[in-house]
Amino acid sequence: MAKIDVYDTTLRDGTQGEGISFSLADKIKIVKLLDELGVSYIEAGIPASNPKDAELFACLAEIKLKHAKIAAFGSTHRIGVPVEQDSAVKALIDAGAPVVTIFGKAWDLHVKEVFHARLSENLDIIRETVCYVKSFGKEVIFDAEHFFDGYKQNREYALSSLNAAKSAGADIICLCDTNGAAFPDEISSIVAEVKAYLGGTKLAIHCHNDVGVAVSNTLLGVFAGAEQVQGTMNGFGERCGNANLCTIIPNLQLKRGYDLVPKESLKKLKSISRHIYELANIVPDERKPYVGGMAFAHKGGMHIDAVLKNPVTFEHISPENVGNERKLLMSEMSGRALVYDIIRKFEPDTKKDAPVISEILDEIKRLENEGYQFEGAESSFELMVLKKLGFYKPQFQLEQFQVIAAAPAKSQYTATAMIKICVGDTAEITAAEGEGPVNALDKALRKALYRFYPELKNTRLIDFKVRVLDGSKTGTAALTRVLMESTDGRTNWSTVGVSEDILEASWRALVDSVDYYMLDIKRNKHTERSKATC
Ligand SMILES: CC(=O)SCCNC(=O)CCNC(=O)[C@H](O)C(C)(C)COP(=O)(O)OP(=O)(O)OC[C@H]1O[C@@H](n2cnc3c(N)ncnc32)[C@H](O)[C@@H]1OP(=O)(O)O
């Protein structure tokens, strides 16, 4: 398998993305995560940019990594400042990283209009900077900024910028599509031409995603001869982002047999991707290939049937290869196959044509037509199956509840719930205050049940979503769907309730949540619970 270096620039180009800022501690965590993933290079930042980046390099000097080399990033030296006196170049060397990545101008337009240098002067500056940094024993990567735009407008000059870096001893030359607007066919032909032109020099490819093809461009760069891919985790980066390593790595490794990261590390891809989303405080994009929560979610009944017969029918890889998992979503679009698969967990002898399967399917379709949604409320669905199979016994009976919400003029808004329930022949009446009526009701119900089911003390609601269905038709009397997620600290489960009354919808979801937990404890299947059905 041909080796392709993974060069991660999440901490440099990734942080140039809007809304992304990592603390020093976050950056150190990310370096360790990337090393765990097995990338070859981690571009940690620009030492001359800010004190945080400078401090990061000092911290990284103390950390031993298993796979990755740390790279410090910065520009060629300033015009009119001799290279040995340029403070930014000095910071690059002082950062102590074994690799220095120097970006320089490859597009004549930039040289003239941004750098305000003569074309030959820019080439001298590239040469001097690379040569100077090499004299400190550093591995040098030359990032040819705007290379593809430059090549299209002034091929000779773009190539001469590469030659300047090569002649000064650059170890790797990276072709950058800085504006992210090159097309795949252009990348293919230009990388191949440069490869032939530069002979044995190792090439890297660095693409941005402004026209949505950064990943394709990176793949084509490799097919045309690049041996290093530069990108960011989750595609973070300025404007529309950088090429997404979470897509590039598995594409090249699993589909084309290149060697990028250790096979076992690839199985951590999803969890590392999510950890980095979390540190960036960004909600993960669940539709992302390979690592998204929906990447292996099947909903169409016929698709589920096929996946259950042979996953290859609808899955391009085994989700486990990248640490992801298959989801089979229950909905009005389901067919018998999924219900059959679920029922067999409770009744292994059930046949696929058993009448109960059609009954459950009809019930799902009827309830979803009324506003229920079982995708995302797997526990309510499981309870429904148990009821149909005759395995369900309510854990308590509601006698009545009352909720009073008050907004006195001079104090805070308050909500109080009173509830009476019976377990067997024993009645219990309790009351509780809450932050809003649903919270008050939740607290009152739990308080009433603790006496009978002390295990419930471990549980709590962690998410509560309300969706008004067809609000335009009926205004405040519209149908409301409530989705609840509960936890006992080890596993989570989700339930749903629908009603025209938001309290009643919440109550239904709440009762399912309690019922499901108690039944589950009795069935003693905690560890399997989160995987159940969907
Ligand atoms: C393609 C890329 O992503 S490159 C990386 C871009 N990333 C960043 O800019 C983030 C970090 N940047 C910073 O912290 C700051 O910009 C610094 C500290 C690096 C520089 O700050 P300043 O000295 O104040 O300059 P400023 O930010 O305005 O940048 C413009 C200067 O950089 C010069 N410059 C731009 N590209 C290059 C280059 N390849 N080589 C040398 N100088 C360059 C410009 O000519 C301009 O100089 P001038 O003011 O003499 O015309």
Ligand SMILES: CC(=O)C(=O)O
């Ligand atoms: C170097 C770099 O980040 C770019 O040219 O896009």
